[in-house]
Structure formats: C-alpha cells, structure tokens
Amino acid sequence: MDKNKHLDSVISTHQITKEETLFDKYVKKKNEVKEALEDKYESDIYSPFNSGSYAKNTAINTKFDFDLVSPFKRNAFGCSGTLKEMYEDVYDFLYEKYKDVAEVKKQKVSIGLEFYADSDGDVIKIDVVPGRELSQDQYKENENLNLYVYYKYGNIDAGSERIKTNVKAQINNIKTRATDEKDSIRKIIRLLKVWKNTKYNYPTKSFFLELITIKAFDNKTITGSIWEKLETVLEYIRDNVTKDSFTLKDPGNSSNDLADTLTSYEKQQLSDDMKNMLDRIRDNDENLKTYFPENSKFKKEESKTNQYGTNSGMPVPPPKLNFG
Amino acid sequence: MILKIEKIGLSLEAELLNKLLEIGKTHYQKEFGGFLIGYYSEDNRHLHITDTVLPKRYQASKYSFERSTEGIENEFTEFYTGTPIKIYIGEWHTHPNNSPIPSATDISAINTIINNKNTSIANPVLLIIGYSKNTVDFGFYVWFENNLYKYD
Numbered sequence: 145m146d147k148n149k150h151l152d153s154v155i156s157t158h159q160i161t162k163e164e165t166l167f168d169k170y171v172k173k174k175n176e177v178k179e180a181l182e183d184k185y186e187s188d189i190y191s192p193f194n195s196g197s198y199a200k201n202t203a204i205n206t207k208f209d210f211d212l213v214s215p216f217k218r219n220a221f222g223c224s225g226t227l228k229e230m231y232e233d234v235y236d237f238l239y240e241k242y243k244d245v246a247e248v249k250k251q252k253v254s255i256g257l258e259f260y261a262d263s264d265g266d267v268i269k270i271d272v273v274p275g276r277e278l279s280q281d282q283y284k285e286n287e288n289l290n291l292y293v294y295y296k297y298g299n300i301d302a303g304s305e306r307i308k309t310n311v312k313a314q315i316n317n318i319k320t321r322a323t324d325e326k327d328s329i330r331k332i333i334r335l336l337k338v339w340k341n342t343k344y345n346y347p348t349k350s351f352f353l354e355l356i357t358i359k360a361f362d363n364k365t366i367t368g369s370i371w372e373k374l375e376t377v378l379e380y381i382r383d384n385v386t387k388d389s390f391t392l393k394d395p396g397n398s399s400n401d402l403a404d405t406l407t408s409y410e411k412q413q414l415s416d417d418m419k420n421m422l423d424r425i426r427d428n429d430e431n432l433k434t435y436f437p438e439n440s441k442f443k444k445e446e447s448k449t450n451q452y453g454t455n456s457g458m459p460v461p462p463p464k465l466n467f468g
Numbered sequence: 469m470i471l472k473i474e475k476i477g478l479s480l481e482a483e484l485l486n487k488l489l490e491i492g493k494t495h496y497q498k499e500f501g502g503f504l505i506g507y508y509s510e511d512n513r514h515l516h517i518t519d520t521v522l523p524k525r526y527q528a529s530k531y532s533f534e535r536s537t538e539g540i541e542n543e544f545t546e547f548y549t550g551t552p553i554k555i556y557i558g559e560w561h562t563h564p565n566n567s568p569i570p571s572a573t574d575i576s577a578i579n580t581i582i583n584n585k586n587t588s589i590a591n592p593v594l595l596i597i598g599y600s601k602n603t604v605d606f607g608f609y610v611w612f613e614n615n616l617y618k619y620d
Contacts, residue, residue: 166585206585261580261583261584264583265579265580265582265583265584265585266583266585267584267585267586343545344541344544344545344548345541345542345545440588440590451476451511451512451513452476452508452512452513452515452590452591453512453589453590453591457588458544458545458548458555458556459544459555459556459557459586459587459588459589460537460541460544460556460586460587460588461503461537461544461556461559461581461587462537462580462581462584462586462587463536463537463538464534464535464536464537465534465535465559465577465580465581466532466533466534466573466576466577467499467501467532467533467534467535467559467561467571467573467574467577468531468532468533468571468572468573468574
C-alpha cells in the first residue's frame with residue numbers, strides 16, 4: 145500500500161469545497177444565531193464572530209467546528225453580574241429559542257446547538273461561546289475576554305471564572321501558520337482532525353491538536369513525505385504530551401497553558417493512542433486506513449455489488465428517530 | 469442456532485432474536501425498539517448482528533415509537549473500543565398485532581440514517597418484529613443501492 149497516496153486521498157476527500165451546500169447551511173444558521181443574540185442583547189453585546197476551524201483554515205468537511213464567540217460588555221448582566229450568570233442567561237435564551245428545533249446542551253465553555261436533521265438529513269451544530277470583556281470598553285482596545293468554565297475541563301475546575309483569553313489572537317496565530325505552511329502544518333492538522341473524528345467524544349480538543357502540531361514543527365526537524373511528517377508529529381505527541389514539563393501556550397494569553405485542558409489520565413490516553421496507532425501501522429500499512437479513513441462520500445471506487453459499504457469512524461445513530 | 473441469509477449475508481443468534489421479541493412483548497400493546505449492534509466480515513460481504521442497545525428515553529403508542537440516544541452515547545463507544553470492534557448498524561422495533569412491513573415513517577427513518585453525516589453507515593439494517601398473541605413474524609430489511617430490500 146502506498147501510504148502517501150492514501151493520505152493525499154484522505155485530505156482531498158475531506159476538502160471543505162466538496163461540501164459547499166452543507167457549508168452554506170452552516171453559514172446561514174450561524175448568521176441566524178448571531179442575529180438572534182444581537183437582537184436579544186442589543187447594546188450589551190459586541191459583534192459575535194466565528195472562531196471555528198474554518199476561520200483558522202484547518203477545517204475538514206466531516207466536522208465544520210462552527211464556534212460562535214459572543215463577546216459581552218462588562219456590565220451586560222449588571223455591574224456585579226458574574227460570568228456564571230452570563231453563561232446561564234445565554235443558555236436560558238438559547239434553550240427557549242431553539243428547544244423545539246435543536247438539542248441545546250451545556251458544554252465545557254460553550255453552549256451546544258445541534259439542530260435536528262433537515263429534509264436532506266443534514267445536522268447543523270453551532271457552539272456558542274459566551275465571553276465578557278474584563279472591564280468596561282476594554283474589548284475594543286485589546287479583544288481580551290473572560291470565559292466561564294461550566295464543567296471540569298481537564299485540570300481546570302468547574303465554576304472557574306479564570307479563562308482569560310483573546311480568541312482573535314488564537315485564530316490569527318493558527319491561521320497564519322496553517323496558511324503559510326499549507327503542505328505541512330495544515331495537512332497534518334487536518335489528518336489529526338480526521339483521526340479525532342473517528343472517535344466519539346474524544347477529550348482532546350481540536351484546538352489542542354492544532355497547537356501541538358505547531359509545537360512539533362517548531363521543536364523537531366520535520367521533512368519528507370506526508371507520511372514521514374505525520375509519523376514524526378505522532379511520535380512527538382507520544383513522547384512529549386505526558387511529560388511534567390510539557391506546556392502548550394495559549395496564543396490568546398501566554399499565562400494559559402492548554403496542557404491543562406487535559407487531565408493526566410487523558411494525556412496518557414492520547415500518548416497511548418499515538419503509540420498504538422504507530423505500532424499497528426508499522427505492523428501493517430493497511431491499518432493506516434482505519435485511523436485515517438477517506439471520506440467515502442467523495443471517494444471514487446469500484447462497484448460495491450454484493451458488498452456492504454464501509455463506514456468511516458464510529459457510526460453515531462441520529463439523536464432522535466421515529467418509527468411507525 | 470444461527471439465522472443466516474445469503475448474498476449480502478446477515479446472521480444473528482436466535483437467542484438475540486428471542487430476546488428482542490421478549491423485550492418487545494413487555495411493552496404490549498405499544499411499539500418498542502432499540503439499536504442493533506454488530507460488525508462486518510473482512511470482505512464486507514457479511515454482517516453479524518450481535519447485540520442490542522436499548523433507549524433510556526422513548527415515547528411509544530400502538531402505532532408509533534420515538535427513541536432518543538440521550539444517556540446511552542457511551543454504550544456505543546464501549547462496543548467500538550472492544551474486540552472485535554462493533555458498531556451501530558441499524559434499528560429494530562415491534563409492530564404489535566401487525567405485520568413486519570415498514571411504514572412510511574420507518575422508511576423515512578432509514579432515510580434519516582442514510583443522510584446523517586455522523587452515522588456514516590451505507591447500509592443500515594431495519595428489523596421489524598410483527599407479533600400478536602399467537603403469531604410472530606420477523607422482517608429484516610437493508611438499505612442497498614438506493615433501495616430498501618427485504619432479506620429472503
């Protein structure tokens with residue numbers, strides 16, 4: 145098996161341009177939610193913006209990662225309003241507005257909206273990330289925000305009001321590297337996202353994978369074919385993520401360590417997964433296809449008569465289904 | 469005993485089939501159902517159905533059944549991380565006092581599965597158990613090449 149040919153196909157079958165119709169639906173829905181937030185909070189909110197993988201140029205077409213950061217003014221929830229009150233208020237609003245058309249869920253730092261399948265079977269997911277400026281009008285100066293941590297996030301405790309970050313700086317940092325180094329960093333990030341997408345509810349955030357890929361390229365000499373580059377990054381994660389000294393600086397606030405978004409157990413799991421993956425691919429090249437599947441929807445292949453179709457990753461049943 | 473269907477093959481233990489029937493009967497006269505778990509053979513020509521996952525949240529009447537995945541998401545992950553890797557491959561439900569023929573709602577459900585990006589199975593299986601006090605009839609269906617086929 146030609147590993148490089150397969151990985152090239154993984155990347156090309158996951159190109160976002162192949163899912164333009166679905167992508168347009170995401171944009172439309174994102175704009176609807178944005179307008180709803182602006183209508184509700186009027187002058188208490190700055191313009192919400194997308195911070196997901198599309199904004200960073202690292203998107204794949206099986207998971208769009210639309211995160212709608214909603215920057216609130218300092219006194220939007222009263223001068224003594226807490227971040228918890230902000231989070232709860234936004235949740236209550238979104239729940240009331242969308243409860244009949246979507247699952248509305250409290251997540252780590254965001255509120256997840258999963259719209260029920262439309263007539264084409266497309267499910268649109270938008271994560272709304274409420275954030276508040278640190279002091280009145282300060283957001284206009286430097287775009288820093290405080291985020292609320294709803295439940296335990298790696299080593300960051302639930303109820304923490306201390307994730308201060310600059311989401312626009314996060315986006316720009318990754319976008320610049322992914323665009324400038326599109327044959328290396330961008331491809332590897334996309335492959336790691338394809339791998340993550342084969343798992344259900346994997347604790348490692350895409351943002352973590354983006355940053356650790358960039359750190360691997362900054363710390364190791366990574367050259368050669370796409371497989372050789374991927375192999376080196378997988379080895380780097382395997383060998384470094386569990387080290388006590390390992391840190392991942394948040395480009396939005398150098399005081400934040402993204403390594404804290406995973407517990408020691410989750411870091412060990414990530415390292416073990418990298419090890420198992422490398423070992424099994426070394427045992428048999430064909431195993432690469434299990435970890436990095438092509439998007440079968442866009443794969444040109446021979447007739448499948450009398451054969452079941454293959455699935456890419458773990459199939460997840462539709463959340464609600466009616467029978468008669 | 470193994471029930472076997474040739475061509476694109478399907479097999480499942482009679483024990484599992486009886487278990488589904490018994491579970492379904494406990495909800496008589498309402499419909500009931502759940503998720504089918506299994507795995508494909510290496511050459512993808514055969515499907516082994518091995519387990520079921522039951523919904524924690526559902527609504528049912530004599531002629532309808534709506535199930536949710538809420539609260540049972542991890543069960544699918546457990547099957548997926550086991551050996552052999554087992555996956556969600558379809559759905560089953562009962563038709564009390566009726567035949568195991570798919571209704572328009574059932575066909576629409578299959579379409580939802582096919583079109584759901586997260587589901588990523590090309591050939592979902594639908595098992596309908598039609599039963600009454602004295603009769604039982606199983607209907608196995610698979611979505612294949614854009615049609616719903618009944619296994620012989």
